[in-house]
Amino acid sequence: MAFVADTRSGVMWDLWMQRALQLAALADGYTSPNPLVGAVVLDCNDQLVGEGFHARAGLPHAEVGALAQAGAASEGGTLVVTLEPCCHQGRTPPCTEAILAAGIKRVVVALEDPDPRVAGGGMSRLRHAGLEVIDGVLRSEALRQNRAFLHRVRTGRPWGILKWAMGLDGRTALPNGVSQWITGPLARKSVHRLRGCCDAVIVGGGTVRADDPLLTSRGCRTPEPWRVVISRSLDLPVDAQLWDQAVAPTWVAHGPEARQGTVPAGPKRLPLETCDPLHLMQELAQRGCNRVLWECGPELAAEAVRQDCVQEFAVFIAPKMMGGAPARTPLGDLGLTSMEQVAPLTVDRMQWLDKDVLIQVRSEE
Numbered sequence: 001m002a003f004v005a006d007t008r009s010g011v012m013w014d015l016w017m018q019r020a021l022q023l024a025a026l027a028d029g030y031t032s033p034n035p036l037v038g039a040v041v042l043d044c045n046d047q048l049v050g051e052g053f054h055a056r057a058g059l060p061h062a063e064v065g066a067l068a069q070a071g072a073a074s075e076g077g078t079l080v081v082t083l084e085p086c087c088h089q090g091r092t093p094p095c096t097e098a099i100l101a102a103g104i105k106r107v108v109v110a111l112e113d114p115d116p117r118v119a120g121g122g123m124s125r126l127r128h129a130g131l132e133v134i135d136g137v138l139r140s141e142a143l144r145q146n147r148a149f150l151h152r153v154r155t156g157r158p159w160g161i162l163k164w165a166m167g168l169d170g171r172t173a174l175p176n177g178v179s180q181w182i183t184g185p186l187a188r189k190s191v192h193r194l195r196g197c198c199d200a201v202i203v204g205g206g207t208v209r210a211d212d213p214l215l216t217s218r219g220c221r222t223p224e225p226w227r228v229v230i231s232r233s234l235d236l237p238v239d240a241q242l243w244d245q246a247v248a249p250t251w252v253a254h255g256p257e258a259r260q261g262t263v264p265a266g267p268k269r270l271p272l273e274t275c276d277p278l279h280l281m282q283e284l285a286q287r288g289c290n291r292v293l294w295e296c297g298p299e300l301a302a303e304a305v306r307q308d309c310v311q312e313f314a315v316f317i318a319p320k321m322m323g324g325a326p327a328r329t330p331l332g333d334l335g336l337t338s339m340e341q342v343a344p345l346t347v348d349r350m351q352w353l354d355k356d357v358l359i360q361v362r363s364e365e
Helices: 010-025 062-074 095-102 121-128 139-145 147-155 185-196 205-211 277-286 298-306
Strands: 038-042 048-053 078-083 106-111 132-135 159-167 200-204 226-230 250-254 268-271 291-294 312-318 345-353 356-363
Touching: 010 038, 010 048, 010 062, 010 078, 010 106, 010 139, 038 062, 048 062, 062 078, 062 095, 078 139, 095 121, 106 121, 106 139, 121 132, 139 147, 147 159, 159 185, 159 298, 185 312, 185 345, 185 356, 200 205, 200 298, 205 226, 226 277, 277 298, 291 298, 312 345
Parallel strands: 078 106, 106 132, 159 291, 159 312, 200 226, 200 291, 226 250, 250 268
Antiparallel strands: 038 048, 038 078, 312 356, 345 356
Protein backbone atom coordinates (compact mmCIF):
# COMPACT_ATOMS: atom_id res chain seq x y z
CA MET A 1 0.00 0.00 0.00
CA ALA A 2 1.64 3.26 -1.14
CA PHE A 3 -0.49 5.70 0.88
CA VAL A 4 1.43 8.23 3.00
CA ALA A 5 -0.58 10.74 5.05
CA ASP A 6 0.42 14.31 5.86
CA THR A 7 -1.82 14.60 8.91
CA ARG A 8 -2.93 12.35 11.75
CA SER A 9 -6.63 12.69 11.00
CA GLY A 10 -9.49 10.28 11.48
CA VAL A 11 -9.45 9.69 7.72
CA MET A 12 -5.87 8.55 7.96
CA TRP A 13 -6.63 6.01 10.66
CA ASP A 14 -9.60 4.76 8.64
CA LEU A 15 -7.36 4.14 5.64
CA TRP A 16 -4.72 2.26 7.59
CA MET A 17 -7.37 0.28 9.46
CA GLN A 18 -8.86 -0.75 6.12
CA ARG A 19 -5.45 -2.15 5.22
CA ALA A 20 -5.24 -3.99 8.55
CA LEU A 21 -8.69 -5.51 7.94
CA GLN A 22 -7.55 -6.66 4.49
CA LEU A 23 -4.54 -8.37 6.05
CA ALA A 24 -6.71 -10.07 8.69
CA ALA A 25 -8.99 -11.50 5.98
CA LEU A 26 -6.06 -13.41 4.45
CA ALA A 27 -6.40 -16.02 7.21
CA ASP A 28 -10.18 -16.44 7.01
CA GLY A 29 -11.03 -20.01 8.04
CA TYR A 30 -7.65 -20.81 9.61
CA THR A 31 -7.41 -19.02 12.97
CA SER A 32 -10.05 -20.74 15.13
CA PRO A 33 -10.48 -20.64 18.05
CA ASN A 34 -8.69 -17.31 17.71
CA PRO A 35 -10.08 -14.24 15.91
CA LEU A 36 -8.95 -12.73 12.63
CA VAL A 37 -6.44 -9.95 13.30
CA GLY A 38 -4.37 -7.71 11.04
CA ALA A 39 -1.88 -4.98 11.93
CA VAL A 40 0.28 -2.30 10.31
CA VAL A 41 3.16 -0.29 11.78
CA LEU A 42 3.86 3.31 10.79
CA ASP A 43 7.14 5.01 11.65
CA CYS A 44 7.38 8.41 13.35
CA ASN A 45 6.72 10.05 9.99
CA ASP A 46 3.55 7.99 9.46
CA GLN A 47 5.07 5.89 6.68
CA LEU A 48 4.36 2.16 6.45
CA VAL A 49 7.23 0.06 7.79
CA GLY A 50 5.58 -3.21 8.82
CA GLU A 51 2.57 -5.43 8.20
CA GLY A 52 1.33 -8.64 9.75
CA PHE A 53 -1.68 -10.88 10.31
CA HIS A 54 -2.48 -13.80 12.57
CA ALA A 55 -2.17 -16.82 10.28
CA ARG A 56 -3.13 -19.70 12.57
CA ALA A 57 -3.68 -20.51 16.26
CA GLY A 58 -0.32 -21.01 17.95
CA LEU A 59 1.57 -18.83 15.46
CA PRO A 60 2.67 -15.23 16.21
CA HIS A 61 -0.05 -12.64 16.55
CA ALA A 62 -0.51 -9.91 13.96
CA GLU A 63 1.12 -7.23 16.10
CA VAL A 64 4.27 -9.29 16.64
CA GLY A 65 4.63 -10.02 12.93
CA ALA A 66 4.17 -6.38 11.96
CA LEU A 67 6.65 -5.19 14.61
CA ALA A 68 9.21 -7.78 13.53
CA GLN A 69 8.98 -6.55 9.95
CA ALA A 70 9.29 -2.94 11.05
CA GLY A 71 12.29 -3.55 13.30
CA ALA A 72 13.95 -0.43 14.70
CA ALA A 73 11.75 1.77 12.46
CA SER A 74 8.83 1.22 14.87
CA GLU A 75 10.51 3.42 17.53
CA GLY A 76 8.21 6.37 18.19
CA GLY A 77 5.70 5.12 15.64
CA THR A 78 2.09 3.95 15.48
CA LEU A 79 0.56 0.48 15.51
CA VAL A 80 -2.83 0.10 13.81
CA VAL A 81 -4.56 -3.18 14.72
CA THR A 82 -8.04 -4.60 14.15
CA LEU A 83 -8.43 -6.11 17.64
CA GLU A 84 -7.25 -5.01 21.07
CA PRO A 85 -3.75 -6.40 21.79
CA CYS A 86 -3.73 -9.27 24.26
CA CYS A 87 -2.28 -8.78 27.74
CA HIS A 88 -2.13 -12.40 28.91
CA GLN A 89 0.15 -15.37 28.39
CA GLY A 90 -1.48 -17.89 26.07
CA ARG A 91 0.17 -20.02 23.41
CA THR A 92 2.19 -16.89 22.68
CA PRO A 93 3.45 -14.06 24.95
CA PRO A 94 1.37 -10.92 25.59
CA CYS A 95 1.34 -8.55 22.61
CA THR A 96 1.19 -5.53 24.92
CA GLU A 97 4.72 -6.27 26.12
CA ALA A 98 6.02 -6.62 22.56
CA ILE A 99 4.46 -3.23 21.73
CA LEU A 100 6.10 -1.57 24.72
CA ALA A 101 9.47 -3.17 23.95
CA ALA A 102 9.32 -1.89 20.37
CA GLY A 103 9.00 1.73 21.49
CA ILE A 104 5.60 2.33 19.89
CA LYS A 105 4.03 5.62 21.05
CA ARG A 106 0.51 5.29 19.66
CA VAL A 107 -1.87 2.35 19.16
CA VAL A 108 -5.01 2.59 17.02
CA VAL A 109 -7.58 -0.17 17.69
CA ALA A 110 -10.79 -1.11 15.91
CA LEU A 111 -12.44 -3.41 18.43
CA GLU A 112 -12.14 -4.37 22.08
CA ASP A 113 -11.35 -8.06 22.60
CA PRO A 114 -14.33 -9.74 24.37
CA ASP A 115 -12.13 -12.56 25.68
CA PRO A 116 -12.43 -12.32 29.49
CA ARG A 117 -8.64 -12.58 29.73
CA VAL A 118 -8.39 -9.26 27.82
CA ALA A 119 -11.72 -7.31 27.74
CA GLY A 120 -10.17 -3.83 27.81
CA GLY A 121 -7.12 -4.89 29.81
CA GLY A 122 -4.81 -4.64 26.82
CA MET A 123 -5.69 -1.02 26.08
CA SER A 124 -5.58 -0.19 29.79
CA ARG A 125 -2.07 -1.64 30.08
CA LEU A 126 -0.85 0.48 27.16
CA ARG A 127 -2.48 3.68 28.46
CA HIS A 128 -1.00 3.18 31.91
CA ALA A 129 2.41 2.81 30.25
CA GLY A 130 1.97 6.26 28.68
CA LEU A 131 0.96 5.33 25.15
CA GLU A 132 -1.76 7.16 23.27
CA VAL A 133 -4.56 4.69 22.50
CA ILE A 134 -7.26 5.50 19.94
CA ASP A 135 -10.08 2.94 19.84
CA GLY A 136 -13.26 2.36 17.84
CA VAL A 137 -11.76 3.07 14.39
CA LEU A 138 -13.87 1.18 11.79
CA ARG A 139 -15.45 -0.71 14.66
CA SER A 140 -18.50 -1.85 12.67
CA GLU A 141 -16.27 -3.35 9.95
CA ALA A 142 -14.22 -5.17 12.57
CA LEU A 143 -17.37 -6.46 14.26
CA ARG A 144 -18.55 -7.88 10.95
CA GLN A 145 -15.23 -9.50 10.16
CA ASN A 146 -15.02 -11.27 13.53
CA ARG A 147 -18.72 -11.90 14.14
CA ALA A 148 -18.19 -15.68 14.30
CA PHE A 149 -15.50 -15.38 16.99
CA LEU A 150 -17.54 -12.81 18.90
CA HIS A 151 -20.66 -14.99 18.73
CA ARG A 152 -18.79 -18.01 20.13
CA VAL A 153 -17.32 -16.00 23.01
CA ARG A 154 -20.72 -14.47 23.81
CA THR A 155 -22.93 -17.56 23.48
CA GLY A 156 -20.65 -20.58 23.81
CA ARG A 157 -21.72 -21.76 20.34
CA PRO A 158 -20.15 -21.36 16.90
CA TRP A 159 -21.70 -19.08 14.28
CA GLY A 160 -23.98 -21.36 12.27
CA ILE A 161 -24.54 -21.08 8.52
CA LEU A 162 -27.37 -23.08 6.93
CA LYS A 163 -26.88 -23.76 3.22
CA TRP A 164 -29.19 -25.24 0.63
CA ALA A 165 -29.78 -25.25 -3.12
CA MET A 166 -33.24 -25.10 -4.64
CA GLY A 167 -35.21 -24.34 -7.79
CA LEU A 168 -37.49 -21.37 -8.34
CA ASP A 169 -40.41 -23.33 -6.91
CA GLY A 170 -38.56 -23.91 -3.63
CA ARG A 171 -37.95 -27.62 -4.27
CA THR A 172 -34.64 -29.13 -3.21
CA ALA A 173 -35.10 -32.39 -5.13
CA LEU A 174 -37.28 -34.10 -7.71
CA PRO A 175 -40.29 -36.09 -6.46
CA ASN A 176 -38.18 -39.27 -6.64
CA GLY A 177 -35.50 -37.74 -4.39
CA VAL A 178 -32.88 -36.99 -7.06
CA SER A 179 -31.09 -33.70 -6.29
CA GLN A 180 -27.79 -33.77 -8.22
CA TRP A 181 -27.22 -31.28 -9.65
CA ILE A 182 -29.67 -28.44 -9.02
CA THR A 183 -27.09 -25.71 -9.52
CA GLY A 184 -24.21 -25.34 -11.95
CA PRO A 185 -20.41 -25.59 -11.60
CA LEU A 186 -19.85 -22.00 -10.42
CA ALA A 187 -22.39 -22.38 -7.62
CA ARG A 188 -20.83 -25.68 -6.54
CA LYS A 189 -17.40 -24.02 -6.48
CA SER A 190 -18.88 -21.30 -4.28
CA VAL A 191 -20.06 -24.00 -1.86
CA HIS A 192 -16.52 -25.39 -1.74
CA ARG A 193 -15.17 -21.94 -0.84
CA LEU A 194 -17.87 -21.57 1.81
CA ARG A 195 -16.85 -24.88 3.37
CA GLY A 196 -13.24 -23.73 3.32
CA CYS A 197 -14.13 -20.76 5.54
CA CYS A 198 -15.77 -23.00 8.16
CA ASP A 199 -14.31 -25.20 10.88
CA ALA A 200 -16.85 -27.99 10.48
CA VAL A 201 -19.56 -29.15 8.07
CA ILE A 202 -22.59 -30.87 9.65
CA VAL A 203 -25.07 -33.37 8.19
CA GLY A 204 -27.55 -35.83 9.64
CA GLY A 205 -27.60 -39.58 9.22
CA GLY A 206 -30.40 -39.29 6.65
CA THR A 207 -28.22 -37.20 4.35
CA VAL A 208 -25.40 -39.74 4.61
CA ARG A 209 -27.77 -42.59 3.73
CA ALA A 210 -29.46 -40.73 0.86
CA ASP A 211 -26.62 -38.78 -0.77
CA ASP A 212 -23.29 -40.29 0.39
CA PRO A 213 -21.69 -36.80 0.38
CA LEU A 214 -17.97 -36.06 0.51
CA LEU A 215 -18.33 -32.64 2.21
CA THR A 216 -14.82 -31.33 1.47
CA SER A 217 -13.72 -27.94 0.19
CA ARG A 218 -12.11 -29.68 -2.82
CA GLY A 219 -8.76 -28.14 -1.95
CA CYS A 220 -9.96 -24.63 -1.10
CA ARG A 221 -8.58 -25.18 2.39
CA THR A 222 -5.80 -27.30 3.89
CA PRO A 223 -6.44 -28.93 6.26
CA GLU A 224 -10.04 -29.66 5.34
CA PRO A 225 -12.79 -28.70 7.81
CA TRP A 226 -14.13 -31.38 10.10
CA ARG A 227 -17.03 -33.41 8.77
CA VAL A 228 -19.64 -34.07 11.45
CA VAL A 229 -22.52 -36.54 11.26
CA ILE A 230 -25.16 -36.24 13.98
CA SER A 231 -27.17 -39.45 14.41
CA ARG A 232 -29.58 -40.60 17.10
CA SER A 233 -29.71 -44.21 15.91
CA LEU A 234 -26.21 -44.79 14.46
CA ASP A 235 -28.01 -46.51 11.59
CA LEU A 236 -25.28 -45.51 9.15
CA PRO A 237 -23.91 -47.17 6.00
CA VAL A 238 -20.58 -48.92 6.48
CA ASP A 239 -19.07 -47.74 3.19
CA ALA A 240 -19.85 -43.99 3.11
CA GLN A 241 -17.28 -41.60 1.63
CA LEU A 242 -17.19 -39.71 4.93
CA TRP A 243 -15.47 -42.58 6.70
CA ASP A 244 -12.24 -42.11 4.71
CA GLN A 245 -10.10 -40.16 7.18
CA ALA A 246 -7.30 -39.72 4.65
CA VAL A 247 -9.53 -37.16 2.90
CA ALA A 248 -10.68 -35.22 5.96
CA PRO A 249 -11.40 -35.95 9.65
CA THR A 250 -14.94 -37.12 10.48
CA TRP A 251 -16.81 -37.20 13.79
CA VAL A 252 -20.03 -39.06 14.51
CA ALA A 253 -22.05 -37.25 17.17
CA HIS A 254 -24.71 -39.17 19.11
CA GLY A 255 -26.63 -39.14 22.37
CA PRO A 256 -26.64 -41.56 25.35
CA GLU A 257 -29.27 -43.79 23.76
CA ALA A 258 -26.88 -44.71 20.95
CA ARG A 259 -23.74 -45.35 22.97
CA GLN A 260 -24.05 -49.10 22.56
CA GLY A 261 -24.40 -48.71 18.81
CA THR A 262 -21.60 -49.18 16.33
CA VAL A 263 -19.78 -46.35 14.64
CA PRO A 264 -18.32 -47.34 11.25
CA ALA A 265 -14.58 -47.83 11.06
CA GLY A 266 -12.65 -44.59 10.62
CA PRO A 267 -14.54 -41.68 12.23
CA LYS A 268 -14.31 -40.77 15.90
CA ARG A 269 -17.21 -40.76 18.33
CA LEU A 270 -18.48 -37.45 19.69
CA PRO A 271 -20.83 -38.30 22.57
CA LEU A 272 -23.41 -35.67 23.48
CA GLU A 273 -25.48 -35.21 26.63
CA THR A 274 -28.50 -34.83 24.33
CA CYS A 275 -28.47 -35.59 20.62
CA ASP A 276 -29.61 -32.25 19.24
CA PRO A 277 -28.11 -29.23 17.45
CA LEU A 278 -27.69 -27.15 20.62
CA HIS A 279 -25.55 -29.68 22.45
CA LEU A 280 -23.56 -30.42 19.29
CA MET A 281 -22.78 -26.71 18.83
CA GLN A 282 -21.72 -26.37 22.45
CA GLU A 283 -19.37 -29.33 22.04
CA LEU A 284 -17.89 -27.94 18.81
CA ALA A 285 -17.32 -24.55 20.46
CA GLN A 286 -15.40 -26.24 23.27
CA ARG A 287 -13.26 -27.89 20.61
CA GLY A 288 -12.39 -24.51 19.09
CA CYS A 289 -14.89 -24.06 16.25
CA ASN A 290 -15.84 -20.46 15.50
CA ARG A 291 -18.00 -21.10 12.42
CA VAL A 292 -19.81 -24.19 11.13
CA LEU A 293 -21.85 -25.02 8.04
CA TRP A 294 -25.12 -26.96 8.18
CA GLU A 295 -25.72 -28.99 4.98
CA CYS A 296 -28.50 -31.16 6.34
CA GLY A 297 -32.03 -32.27 5.55
CA PRO A 298 -35.17 -30.22 6.31
CA GLU A 299 -36.03 -31.64 9.73
CA LEU A 300 -32.55 -31.28 11.20
CA ALA A 301 -32.29 -27.83 9.60
CA ALA A 302 -35.55 -26.74 11.22
CA GLU A 303 -34.41 -28.07 14.59
CA ALA A 304 -31.13 -26.14 14.25
CA VAL A 305 -33.08 -22.96 13.47
CA ARG A 306 -35.48 -23.49 16.38
CA GLN A 307 -32.56 -23.95 18.80
CA ASP A 308 -30.87 -20.74 17.59
CA CYS A 309 -27.97 -22.66 16.05
CA VAL A 310 -28.25 -20.83 12.72
CA GLN A 311 -27.26 -17.18 12.38
CA GLU A 312 -26.79 -17.03 8.61
CA PHE A 313 -28.37 -18.58 5.51
CA ALA A 314 -26.65 -19.23 2.18
CA VAL A 315 -29.33 -20.04 -0.40
CA PHE A 316 -28.43 -21.04 -3.95
CA ILE A 317 -31.33 -20.61 -6.39
CA ALA A 318 -31.33 -22.23 -9.84
CA PRO A 319 -33.68 -21.18 -12.68
CA LYS A 320 -35.42 -24.56 -12.62
CA MET A 321 -38.88 -25.87 -11.75
CA MET A 322 -38.95 -29.36 -10.23
CA GLY A 323 -42.53 -29.62 -8.97
CA GLY A 324 -43.92 -32.51 -7.00
CA ALA A 325 -46.38 -33.10 -4.19
CA PRO A 326 -45.61 -33.33 -1.38
CA ALA A 327 -42.93 -30.71 -1.90
CA ARG A 328 -39.30 -31.44 -1.05
CA THR A 329 -38.37 -28.20 0.65
CA PRO A 330 -35.28 -27.04 2.58
CA LEU A 331 -36.90 -26.48 5.98
CA GLY A 332 -39.21 -28.56 8.11
CA ASP A 333 -41.93 -27.15 10.35
CA LEU A 334 -40.69 -24.28 12.53
CA GLY A 335 -43.87 -24.26 14.60
CA LEU A 336 -44.90 -20.79 13.44
CA THR A 337 -48.59 -19.86 13.36
CA SER A 338 -48.54 -16.13 12.51
CA MET A 339 -46.40 -13.77 10.44
CA GLU A 340 -45.56 -11.82 13.61
CA GLN A 341 -43.57 -14.85 14.76
CA VAL A 342 -41.41 -14.87 11.62
CA ALA A 343 -37.97 -13.48 12.47
CA PRO A 344 -36.74 -10.71 10.14
CA LEU A 345 -33.46 -11.28 8.33
CA THR A 346 -30.87 -8.92 6.86
CA VAL A 347 -29.63 -9.44 3.30
CA ASP A 348 -25.84 -9.44 3.27
CA ARG A 349 -25.12 -10.24 -0.36
CA MET A 350 -26.62 -11.32 -3.67
CA GLN A 351 -24.32 -12.78 -6.30
CA TRP A 352 -24.82 -14.15 -9.79
CA LEU A 353 -23.05 -17.48 -10.37
CA ASP A 354 -23.57 -17.96 -14.09
CA LYS A 355 -27.31 -18.79 -14.29
CA ASP A 356 -27.68 -19.36 -10.56
CA VAL A 357 -28.06 -16.82 -7.75
CA LEU A 358 -26.58 -16.90 -4.24
CA ILE A 359 -28.46 -14.99 -1.55
CA GLN A 360 -26.79 -14.67 1.85
CA VAL A 361 -28.85 -13.40 4.76
CA ARG A 362 -28.28 -13.29 8.51
CA SER A 363 -30.26 -12.83 11.67
CA GLU A 364 -30.83 -9.22 12.68
CA GLU A 365 -28.55 -8.15 15.52
